[in-house]
Amino acid sequence: MFVILVDWRVAPGDSEVFATLLVEQAATSLEREVDCLTFDICQDPSDPGAFTLYEVYTDAEAFDVHLASEHMARFAAQAEPLTVVKTVRKLEELKI
Numbered sequence: 263m264f265v266i267l268v269d270w271r272v273a274p275g276d277s278e279v280f281a282t283l284l285v286e287q288a289a290t291s292l293e294r295e296v297d298c299l300t301f302d303i304c305q306d307p308s309d310p311g312a313f314t315l316y317e318v319y320t321d322a323e324a325f326d327v328h329l330a331s332e333h334m335a336r337f338a339a340q341a342e343p344l345t346v347v348k349t350v351r352k353l354e355e356l357k358i
């Protein structure tokens with residue numbers, strides 16, 4: 263499995279709009295991408311501008327498909343002006 267963790271910060275006044283964009287992006291990714299297994303969105307209840315995404319793909323190539331998708335390009339164009347800070351971590355599951 264290939265895991266993506268994204269820590270995202272937006273201005274608190276943009277958090278509602280941003281949350282709506284994230285929910286739409288997650289639903290579309292899960293619906294259209296067979297190799298997108300999980301797309302969870304978390305928001306810090308004490309800091310409405312802080313979001314964390316937890317995404318799981320079958321492999322790194324599946325994540326590349328996600329990045330190249332039309333819905334990702336649309337989301338990125340909408341999210342970029344709202345973004346203050348974005349940090350992405352790529353992890354691979356250890357086989358035990």
